[in-house]
Amino acid sequence: MDNIPKLFGTSGIRGKYQDEITLELALDVARALAKYIGGEDKKVVIGYDTRTTGKLIAHIMTAGLEQSGCNVLLLGMVPTPTVGYATLKKEADAGIMITASHNPSQYNGIKLWNADGLAYKQEQEREIERIVYEKEFNLVGWDKIGKEYDISSFKEEYINDIIKISEIDPEKPLKVVVDCASGAGSYLSPEALRKSGMNVITLNSQPDGFFPGRNPEPNSDNLQELMKTVKTIGADVGLAHDGDADRMIAVDENGNLSDFDKLLTIIAKEFGGTVVTTVDASACLDTEMEKIGGTVLRTPVGDVHVAESINENNGTFGGEPSGTWLHPDFCMCPDGLLSGLRIVRCIQKNGKLSEQLNAIENYPTIREKITCENNKKDEVMKVVSSDFKNEFNDVTEILTIDGVRIKFKDGSWVLIRPSGTEPYIRITAEGKTQEHLNDIEKISKKFLNNLI
Template identity: 35%
Template sequence: MGKLFGTNGVRGVFGKDFTLQFVHDLTLSLAAYFKKGPILVGYDGRDSSPILAKVICSTLNYSGLDCNLGGLVPTPALEYATKKLGYSGGIMITASHNPPQYNGIKPVASDGVEISREDETKIEQIYFEKKWPKFKKIGKTGTESRVISTYINGIKSQVNHKKIRSKKLTVVLDLGNGAQAAAAPNLCKTLGCRTFLINEKIDGQFSGRGSEPTPQNLQKLSKTVLKTKAALGIAFDGDGDRSIFCDNQGKILTGDKSALLLANHILNKHPKSKVVTCLNSSSAIEELAAKTKSKVIRTKVGSVEVSRKMVPQKALIGFEENGGFMYGKHNQVRDGAMTLALALDLLAGSGKSMTDEITSIPKSYTTKDKISCTKEQATKIINALKKEHKNYDTTDGIKMIFDDKNWVMIRPSGTEPIARIYAEADSQQRLEQTMSKYIKKIKSMLVS
């Protein structure tokens, strides 16, 4: 049996491997998995998304399932509305941060969280064995206009919105021409923020800076934060579930650093809690959690791994190093706008600047890079590195551990033909030396 699901949903290049026929057949499989409606369908701002929405809704109806189309919405809004509005499941049409030619499908369970790895396997089995529903009746497609309002109200209920409003904070949003443009500015408005927008026009080509926020393409965000004397800048990815912070001095924070900042804020309010994070996140979270007698649980890389571990563990916090932060009291999924609201809650409550707040968390030096290679080449590299090292973890790729604060991790991407390289060190100098050494080593292995 082949494999359809990657690290996060099913993705491909529209019209090439992600064809209308493929989407039709995958939707038949999803209909067999969901068994009953109604299903909530939403999509991001990619040019191909409205076309795919028509195919998906029609196929669900052919399978006898009712569905409602929520329109263009951020992924976390679709997920939260699926749970809050009582849907049997959800289907989000998105390729997240992938380039414009890609698109994808992310199935959501009735609890508002991405389906588990076990359920992904069930859907793949249905797909390859063609165990599709036989035509008996036609379902109906309606519209769902409450997704954004339900989402924003849900976020507001989790923070001290009156306190935030009283502070009249200035915020810069880099919306990346993506789906969070449909929600984040409205959220800031309801929270009484003075808001400046960058790349606010939804554009399927992500012409402003690309669909993935990186330190290299967020210079405009930094400059605007300094120019407007904003308390905070924040950049979202294409479907709005991840966010990267910029502090009041215009410095772009790593996803790890912003997660540590928020985790510190939340754990101080709720000690003895559980935090779920991936193997490639900073080890500083263990140090921080120990102060509040909280427990850290590690998983493989991927938001599905973190989300689905959070649910049975009743974890309060989940995060990835890429800017994906999950607040269990709201929903156990990555959520860019919820993350924004938590940052505003932190600043409004402490009265300190973002830069000052950063000094209160453990120092963390992390970085990441990527190298083009096939999965077969990545496997060859991992096997070679196993022979060179004694202390390593192969739960997900290979993580070579030198001591508590120094490690390197290499894993093949689940969504692109690349290998991702992550590292943490106890100083910036050692981090740069370690990363340089392993990138050279991997490149030499690829040509040998």
Template identity: 40%
Template sequence: MGRLFGTFGVRGIVNENITSEFALKIGMAFGTLLKKEQPNKELWVVVGRDTRVSGEMLENALISGLLSVGVNVIKVGIAPTPAIQFACRYFKTDGGVSITASHNPPEYNGIKLLEANGLGLKKEREAVVEDIYFNEDFERVKWNEIGRLEERDIIRPYIDTIKSRVDVDVIKRRKPFVVVDASNGAGSLTLPYLLEELGCKVVSINAHPDGHFPARNPEPNEENLRGFMKIVKALGADLGVAQDGDADRSVFIDEKGNFIQGDKTFALVVKAMLEENKGGLIVTTIATSHIIDEIAKQYNGKVLKTKVGDLIVSRALLEHNGLVGGEENGGVIFPDFVLGRDGAMTTAKIIEIFAKSGKKFSELLEELPKFYQLKTKRHVKGDRKAIVAKVAELAAERYEIDTTDGTKILFEDGWVLVRASGTEPIIRIFAEARSEEKSKEYLNLGLSLLDEALKS
């Protein structure tokens, strides 16, 4: 972790640690970094935001900071984070900024700085931005050298490019019935319209932008989607899809109203893309289901496991020329399109897979390799990483372990992962096995090792 930036950008509570002054100085610091790196170039940065109430305030402040150091700005307004990442490549800018707190509650906001290719800023460059910020080493320009501001649309190019990447004709022939919950977030401006243009019958809820998130918490987990699950089943839809606040993730509900773990929809995408490309490299995290490993074996794929974090997965995809990447939380990354999680592209691909299959969505999921995964978490005090290191020490005496990220104990038929959260005072425990009984056994093992570590 840096002095400001976490795993991807910085976020916090508005007008406490995320203020207009903060955004102004981040804009100045980021612009100064770009000028130091390319002193004789006309520089452009794309800036966009999600629907949060504080977004316009922070956007205006950050843009002012960029302009004050002579950097030109393309303002795209409210847009999904993946659309802003796409805009970096589309407009050929020198970088980008997404003002978002993703799935956090409405009182939060944050700032993600982007490379010219749309990938999250490298840690080395973030460190320079931090130095400039704290030293206030800003390269302000003369009055006649202040940057220019242009407003452009990215929603239409983003939707059109997604449509060009899937078989629209096969989708139109099946005309899937899809219910969308856009969480009053940035996906309100993209996903319902994309699905209609793909030929789906669409019913939308929570699809008007509202930064208060009046309908539900923007985190698309099973607890927050219980009402939505009932709606999907009651309407007789083929499937439902729900997004988070900045629309970089899509979570799916089958026609029976069942919540589908992100590993499974990621697995459907992996299977389809390995078949289409006759193999390839899949990048995922240490916490993702071994369903992915099984599918890779069947379809000539290879799997690279990384630490948890979409930025880590995205960078590994770029460095190793990966085909597709993803996480267990519903985030799928198509690196030749956007170097980050992309909820709309994920949805379009799942709809295409569904349309081509001629099967029910639940039937497609039933065809996947069978694994049972359980998840829990413990609130803890003290150094979380030190606690997990103690778990590793205890486990290494008895089991085969992997310490890529946390402590993962490996068995022939499953695994258990004990991992410290990077943002909250909690330790997460994930367990998976080929039977529900074994999965419970492994989860309990992880909890008992954690208890042992806490006592020592």
């Protein structure tokens, strides 16, 4: 299938509306999905985030499914984890979430879910691409058109279930500020916290596809208001989501944005056992898990790879440093709302978030991105694979599981990999000393800038 154009990236199909994401494409993907799962009388859950184009794309995908004989379960505007969980609980044959996650307003995308709530694997996505490319659809006659059902009330069941499994203590109310970016978590994330007995203050929790309060990516630049609010009002913690609320980032009681890797480590320690993370995650996770007799496994970047490894290795927990965490005791769909509840529970049990973070060994880290057009990525990475190692003289290990990861004698490492969702080449590096990290960063950026 090498000649078949690639539609899916690291996290579904994603791009600018009317450029990469067209209504014609959405219709064809819906028809292809129907063909893939067997068509007539199959059930498909569909939801969308707050983007202005979400409902429109949902309508046309619903039409494509119904004209292929599928019945469609309509969730409406919901977080991505609600789609994954509904697909599992409603015993549907597939799920569709229409979202571009943390990308700006003009972007949208399509992500597909299996019956068990696990995102589609790469080989499944390639088969969808083949069906789309070859137009191998099975459309039914007028008398076999699929039906649609409103299951928007399922949101309450989802909220009640994440509260229950989080084991959050309503008798220990915390003051929590939650920033939903005007995205899909705007209603349900505050509701889950309030129903858990927490004292909740909201920011950017009015659904709005233009994301007027902040960009939906939950990073330091976009969370300044949350950081200031937490400190000013004396909150115990601040929680932030991306556009579809499959991610969660926390701000400690002092108004400081939590180190993403350390936050992941705090929760991983609660589960113990075998924890799965990605090739770009910090070694601090390995250090802490080793202390409690746990194991860390690494995968390529992307929550679907983490999910696959959890299933294959009986993992207790998994996640990426981006704040995308998987809770296999609940559902194999990344869940930012459940992640938020579990951070609150962790504070209830173990004390202030800042103290828990400070107790974890600190390794200086950088995450940079260099602009690179999508059609140049393969050529650039070929040169990186062959020549990048020659820029250093203390290399001890080279991994090509996802991009090129070089490990040095002192344990420092650098990873260069192409973004699967945006026109960038990403540089992630961790140094045992700040001085070594600075050298790695300087050499890496110079190499890529000269190359691109």
